[in-house]
Every structure is written in structure tokens, then in C-alpha cells.
Amino acid sequence: MPLDKSPLDPADWDEFRSQAHRLLDACIDHLANVRMHPWQPVPEAARQHYALDTAEDGKPIDILIDELVSNVLPYSTGNIHPRFFGWVHGTGLASSLLADIVASTMNSNCGGRDHGAVYVEREVIDWCRRCFGFPEGSSGVLVTGTSQATVIALAAARTHALGPQSRRNGIQDMPKLTAYAAEGVHNAIVKACELIGIGAEALRRIPGGPGGAMHLDSLAEAVARDRREGYQPFCVVGTAGSVNLGEFDDLAALADFCAEHGLWFHVDGAFGAWSRLADPPWNALANGIDRADSLAFDFHKWMYVQYDCGAVLVRDETAHRAAFAARPAYLEGQDKGAGGGEPWFCDYGIDLSRGFRALKVWSALRAHGTQAFARAITRNCELAALMAARIEADPGLRLVRPVRLNVCCFNAAPADWDGEAQDALNATVAKNLQLRGEAVFSTTRIDGRTVLRAAIVNHRSSASDIEESVSLAAREADRLARS
């Protein structure tokens, strides 16, 4: 029983150090020259290197690093490239790379206990609380992203509506809950309703006006109808930046409505919440966000930090804890020592084991300052406006909706093409630009038709990236239409 040396620490720390520096250089080269690395398909030869044997052999560290640099590093999602506008994929920060090196070295578990990472996370949450105008005493927790944050928020709303005994007894003998959201609501809300057991249909879709905001009259009617029919309305979900079009509900009006009707007001602010940091007019779009009972948002989208990183804020800490706090004997706290550090984050969500994702947010704010994020977000809005202008100026392209924030949807098919041909052409334009590494747009459906979509959350994109990407799309559409 040889028990003296770790079988998993480097046998030679000097060799490890020198190889780690080599890897870091390769990574910084990649970042500094990111313009040369657009999205590209993973070649079959690289993919074959990913295979793992059941009885995998160990490899020397220099071989591992060669594999990482040659076969893994080049084949990212592509979102770090300045012409990637697909879906809503954040770009990442060089400063977060520094944070990730420290976090990985520390290997903190932020479920609870008394150590540096939990204090850093509290500062990040408190910064967000102030940023979004939530009152002192609000609670929050960092999570993988808005999907998780939404589950936590709706579970808190559910427990608040049905009482703490619903945790013990379940919801099956309880009144049937209903929630309300605009038609452009993100699917994360639907999935959260499914998960917490109230079902997708408990989320009522309220029609909206041309800007996507749900009609208050329709909302009031839906709530009244559900009450008449024996349901228990419990939550209104306001959207701050719809996924398809970057549109906003009238959050202040929804806050009034919820206050009047005794409903929990949740805001889905995945990327759009950060419009608060932008210059006018964009910073006014989310007016009223400070009145939400809960707010879900991401750092990895429009705060540019690395995946995965989001958060939930809850106005009433007691309601937040009522849904999640639980401390069995093996997690009893201590007054001092490693087991101190109350309150523990595990009492604010699902996860007991939690990584130190707060550090990348903290380091980003420390390195760049709030104003640099404000500038970057404003610039993205300006670029979206520029893209819209460029599209409107191109006889071959049509803007599908006015650009409200940072999302721009357009149709590249000839005006006289019918529905399915238009769908196919736009989808093919997206695909071909991706495959040639020229630019990444994604597609979505607006009014039942497939269109091209750019979500600009990329701090590296410049005006010429926008100009050039729109030209490339126009040219490709023209080429396809002729052939």
C-alpha cells in the first residue's frame, strides 16, 4: 500500500509549469488573433481524436497539450469571432480567462461554508441588486444561466402562492396555478412551468401590440377568466428583451397590475436586462424592472463573461428561502471555522455543489469598470441600428420589424417569392455564410416565415463587420435566387 505521493498530481511540477505556459501562450495567440478563427465544422480527423477508451492510458502532459491545441481549441462555437451574430451567444472576455485560472486553482465549492468565493459572490449579487434597483435585503444566487434562474424564480413564486406546506405535501391537492406572459416569451419559462409540475398550458400567452408588449386589457381578462374558472393566477412574467426581436413588455405597467392583483412579478431579462446600462434611449426600455419580485438574467450573454453564468434576484429573501432552504445534519453550520459563513447559497437554489462562477464577473467589473460595459452594450445597440439602416438601404433585403435593442431580423429573399421558397432561401443563406466562415446569422420564424436573425452581443464586432456581413448575406441571397 504505497500511500505517499498523489497519483494525480504532476510528477514534475517544473515540467508541468513549462507546459502550462506553452498552453497559455497558444490560448492567448488564439484570442489575440480571433479574427482569423471563424466558426468552422469539426473535421472528422479531429473528432476521431476525441474518443476515449474504457481503459484509457495516461499521456504525457506535452501530448495532452498538443491534442488540446490542435484538435480542440480551433473548434469553438464560433461566438468569440467578431462576425458571429447567431442565437444569443456571448463573446467572452480575456479578463475572464484570468479569473478562470484562479477559480480553477482554488477549486472552491460555493454551496456554503466560510471562504473567499462566497464573499465574492455576495459582492457580485449586491452589485447586481444595485444595478437593477432592487431593495437592500433582496437575495440572489448565481447559476448556470437564465433557464436555471427561471426555475428558481417560479419555484419561489409557487411556494409563495401555495404556502410552505406545498414543499412537504406537493401541489396535487392544491389549487391549479396559472401564469401569464407575452406571446414572444422565451421557452425557458415554458420548460420551468413543466418542471415545477404546473404544466406548459398553465402559462397563458397574452397577445401584444406591434412592439411585442402584452396588452394589459387582455392580461386582465385572462386573469379574471381564470379566477372565475377556479384557477389560482400566481405570476406574471414580463419580458425584458424578447428572444426573437429584443422587444419589451411595459414592466412598470405590469408591476402596477401585479401589485393590484396580488401576483408575483417575474422578469425574464436574460440579455435585455442589461439595457439598463446602455445610453438613452435603450436604458429606458426596462423601466419598472426594479419593481420585479424576481429577475432572471445572464452574465454570459450581454455582460460578455464566459459560459456558464447567470443569476436570479428575489426581492423577498424569505420567499426565496421558503422554496429552497433545507439543512440536513451533515450540513449543519458552525459559528466559526470552515463550516461557518451563513447564509449558505445552497439554501437559495437547487445546487449543493457550486463552482466559483462569481469570480469571472467580479474580475470583469474590476478590470473594465461599469462604464466600459455600458459603452460596449450601447455600441451593440448602435450596431444593430446600423445593421437595420444598412438592410433598409439594400433593395434586396427587407427588415422584418423595427430594431428595438440589439436584435435584427431580416428577409433576404426576393420580395415576390412565396413562403416556402423564402424560408428555404433564408435558411440557406445562413448555412452557406456559416460554412464559408464569413459570418454567422441564425434563423427564426416571424409571422410564420423563416428569416435571418442577428443578435448583437459581441464586443468585438465593428461597424465594418456589420456592413460586410449584411453585404455578404445580400450577395449570397442574390446568388441563390438566380441559381
Place this chain on the structure above:
Amino acid sequence: MPLDKSPLDPADWDEFRSQAHRLLDACIDHLANVRMHPWQPVPEAARQHYALDTAEDGKPIDILIDELVSNVLPYSTGNIHPRFFGWVHGTGLASSLLADIVASTMNSNCGGRDHGAVYVEREVIDWCRRCFGFPEGSSGVLVTGTSQATVIALAAARTHALGPQSRRNGIQDMPKLTAYAAEGVHNAIVKACELIGIGAEALRRIPGGPGGAMHLDSLAEAVARDRREGYQPFCVVGTAGSVNLGEFDDLAALADFCAEHGLWFHVDGAFGAWSRLADPPWNALANGIDRADSLAFDFHKWMYVQYDCGAVLVRDETAHRAAFAARPAYLEGQDKGAGGGEPWFCDYGIDLSRGFRALKVWSALRAHGTQAFARAITRNCELAALMAARIEADPGLRLVRPVRLNVCCFNAAPADWDGEAQDALNATVAKNLQLRGEAVFSTTRIDGRTVLRAAIVNHRSSASDIEESVSLAAREADRLARS
């Protein structure tokens, strides 16, 4: 509108590079000398540096790095130190630091699409599938940890039991589900039952024998009684490595029982599942794990990789997808291009945005090989046995239960001390050893009394760490008892 340079990329990449190397050196110094860095409280002076202004200024990169190195890095959870045995906190790997550098550079979003990270994750899942004997075609997804994995598994079991319409309509008009687990079951299962709406009391605790395995007769009685009373039993949760004592259910017998009674068989294998890699006798403890319908486990505990990283495997991919798959228009796939890469991981769980946590597992297996993990896990079991022997040889200490795997609970109070005095003494021993940076034990309650607990998942711990830590506990207990 100056649109040409990113406000968030380094102004000077050479300076960034040189500072990043300085940081990496500090981190490697920290790891290579980890024995000098036990857990310690965060000094007030360091904590004050964590504060973030609402209008935070940007700081030069060298200042950021000074702050990280001086005020953050030293104050980890302590789990990377060889004498940290508290709770079940994995140690982390130097090789995962390399992986984290690459993952942070790539900034992949693994929710879906066609890029390297998703192929690496598939290989990691397939390696796990083979490791645990699941059949080809089983599905899986990496998550933050077993708490998340449990929610996914129980949601899949719930949807399987109630049918896909339960996603649409909710569970409130459906039969009331009941699940079954041993009394030592982890609280993550309780929290998952609460979250999915069936409630904590739907989880029936089945009494067990001296080794903690639930009695099959009691299980059969409980299931029959619930059926008589109109409940719908849907799931049995087998424990592979109980949190308090490292005990195991008879998984093969539970698999038989579930097959006979048409129940979903979930296994909570957070750390204990990895006993499969150990030498005899430990590798037999989880016999039958290959017959589970779903299995939740962590990499950040007993596979030593950095937080956070766990996974769920599901035998029936159709049942897995039935609970989570959903693809709105803005996530429609493409046959080729960045939007290709089906199936997408977002259809297997809650998260749409997902970091590249697979890379640290992949790199760990590549760097060290399966056998090195087998040796490290075996060595932890040997160390737990050594700790038990050392405790039994010490007249001042009493082993609370036989050690089955890698968890050792003991009582350091004099034999004639009554209950509360014993509780207080053990708790104080734990606290004082932590505060002096000598060793970290946590506490738990066994038979209603507070005892000391060591969970040995630390690849750096040596025989002398065990000997010395037990001696320190004995000495401190003696000192406290006399004073």
C-alpha cells in the same frame, strides 16, 4: 460613434500575455505548495477588497492580478489541501487547470449546435456509459452536479409515469406519485421531489439493516400500501454511497424489485458510483448499478476534477427526451453549419446555455488514464480503513460504524460523557482543528448524536496525513475534556 476597437479586449496583448503568465505562475506555485495552504478564515482586510462600486472604475491588469493573487487565491474552501476531509469536497486536478484555460478561451456554449465541445461531451458521456455498464443508446448530459442530475432523472421518471401530456397539463389532475429510498438518502432527492411538485412526503423512507441497505420487505410493504391507498408508486431511489456513512443499497435486488413492480430505478451515486473503479472488495459494493434506469453522479467529488461537474445517465433516451426536448423556432436545427450537430444537449435537461465542463473530465482521463483514477480511489478506501484502524487503536476515540468505503465517522468524547456534552465536544474539536489549519473534519449526527466525520475523496492525502489528523483530533478532544 467610434465603432472600431473592442472596449473589452486588452488594449495591449503583449502586456496582457506577460501578466497572464505571472498569474499562472502564482497559481502553479500555490498548487505545488498546497500543503502550506490549509483552510483559513478570510481576513477582514481581504474581504474589504471584494467590494464592488456601483460605478466601478476599471483597473490596470497588473492591479487586478495583484488583487487576485493576494486577496482571493489564498482563501479557497480548503479542499485542495491534503488534510481536508470535510463534507464530500473534491480536490481538483492540475490537469483540469489546463482544461479550464482552454475551455475559457473557447467560451463554447454546449446547449447545442455543431462544434468541438459537444463532440467531446458525447465522448465523456459514452465513457461513463461504458464505465457503469449502461447499454448503447443510453443518453446523458453533464450538469453542475448530482443535485441537478437528480432533478433531471426524477423529472424523466415522472414524465414516464404520467405520460407526456403531464408536461402540457401539469400533474395536478394526475395520480399522486410516490418514491422510495433508504433512510440515509441524500437531501438532494428530497429537494428534487419538492421541485417537481410531488412534495417531500411523496418520498417514503424505508428502514434498513445495519449496513444501511433498505429492507426489501419494508419496501414491498410500502409500495403495496401506497397502491392500496390510491397512490401511484413510480420510482425507487437506490443509494450508492450514503452521504453520512458511505453505505450502499443492494442495487441488484432493487433492480429486480423495480423490474417486477414496473418502477423506475434511479441510483444516487454522487461519489459512491466511482467505487466501480476501485479494487476489490470496494468495486462490488455497487453491483447492479448497470441496471438502473437513471444514474446521477459527480466528477467533482471522487473523479477529482474541478467544480462544478456532474452528470446524469438515462437508460431510455426516449424517456429522457420526453421530459425535456423542446425546440422553438429560434432554435431550429440545420442539416449543416453552426446550427447542425443534432442531438442538442438542451433537449436533455433544463439548461439551454451550458459551459464546456466536459473538457476537464476529458483532459483528466487523457492525462492520467483510467488506471490512475482506479488507484487513487482505491487508495482513498485504504486510507479510510487506515483511519478506522487508527481510531480503534486509540483508547480516547470510538468508531461509530464500520467503514464501508471512504467515509469514517467517530466520536472523540470520553466514553462516559452524556449526549449533549458529547455533541459539543465533537463540534468543538472539528472547529478548533479547522481554525488552527491543522485538519478539516466536518460533523454529522448518527443515532441522534453529533460525531466527527471524514469523507476521503482527496488524492493528495497520505497515510501520515491520516495518522496525524486522527492524533490531532484525539489530542484536541483530550485537551477539551480536561478543561
